Amino acid sequence: MVRFENVGMRYAAGPEVLHDIDLDLEPGGFFFLTGPSGAGKSTLLKLMYLAERPTRGRISLFDRDIAGLTRAQLPALRRRIGVVFQEFRLIEHLSALDNVALPLRIAGRDEARVKDHVVDLLHWVGLADHVHALPRELSGGQQQRLAIARAVISQPSLLIADEPTGNVDDAIALRLLYLFEELNRRGTTVVIATHNQALIERFGHPVLHIEDGRLERRPGSRELA
Numbered sequence: 001m002v003r004f005e006n007v008g009m010r011y012a013a014g015p016e017v018l019h020d021i022d023l024d025l026e027p028g029g030f031f032f033l034t035g036p037s038g039a040g041k042s043t044l045l046k047l048m049y050l051a052e053r054p055t056r057g058r059i060s061l062f063d064r065d066i067a068g069l070t071r072a073q074l075p076a077l078r079r080r081i082g083v084v085f086q087e088f089r090l091i092e093h094l095s096a097l098d099n100v101a102l103p104l105r106i107a108g109r110d111e112a113r114v115k116d117h118v119v120d121l122l123h124w125v126g127l128a129d130h131v132h133a134l135p136r137e138l139s140g141g142q143q144q145r146l147a148i149a150r151a152v153i154s155q156p157s158l159l160i161a162d163e164p165t166g167n168v169d170d171a172i173a174l175r176l177l178y179l180f181e182e183l184n185r186r187g188t189t190v191v192i193a194t195h196n197q198a199l200i201e202r203f204g205h206p207v208l209h210i211e212d213g214r215l216e217r218r219p220g221s222r223e224l225a
């Protein structure tokens with residue numbers, strides 16, 4: 001699903017920020033990504049969702065070496081990846097409903113079903129009363145839930161989320177984790193960067209831990225049980 005072989009990454013002429021990363025994420029897995037601020041978590045995720053290219057080493061996604069992809073092949077691959085960005089990246093002039101519907105409309109889905117599907121999901125993430133709100137009319141936590149709804153609406157093969165529970169209270173963080181688990185049960189591989197140790201322990205999934213640009217995979221409590 002996601003494979004890194006001896007990957008190194010530096011930004012422009014700066015120092016290397018990821019070193020010798022070897023990683024093999026099984027399809028259908030659920031992984032937490034942890035590590036201190038500045039350790040390289042977002043950089044690793046950017047490599048996974050093809051926003052950055054590695055400086056060295058090899059990355060394969062869905063069994064394809066990304067170095068061999070043409071520009072024309074990239075959009076189809078990207079459509080299989082749902083991303084929740086740290087800074088949300090919502091479209092400011094579109095309502096909550098239209099933000100979430102956008103990926104389905106781009107994919108040409110039947111408009112009559114798009115609306116029901118989106119409203120259901122907005123309900124699920126606790127935004128039932130804000131279906132027609134613009135992003136700026138929502139709180140930080142509500143915008144985050146909207147960004148999550150947009151990332152999961154197309155049931156991507158791979159969901160990548162950078163601190164998706166950073167701006168929400170504990171009850172909502174739990175609910176979001178259940179939503180990710182439901183998506184995972186339906187076949188989506190999930191990678192979530194988080195500092196929330198309580199959630200990591202509660203859900204017991206394996207942990208990818210980065211420190212000083214080096215990655216270590218630790219078994220989750222479920223695997224050890």
Ligand SMILES: Nc1ncnc2c1ncn2[C@@H]1O[C@H](COP(=O)(O)OP(=O)(O)OP(=O)(O)O)[C@@H](O)[C@H]1O
Nearest residue numbers: 011012014017035036037038039040041042043044
């Ligand atoms: N666009 C960029 N240009 C230059 N250096 C960058 C860029 N983005 C990140 N870095 C550097 O790469 C290193 C890793 O940053 P990264 O954002 O991946 O860390 P992080 O673990 O996600 O941190 P946080 O938990 O604070 O979000 C840091 O030293 C950072 O300064």
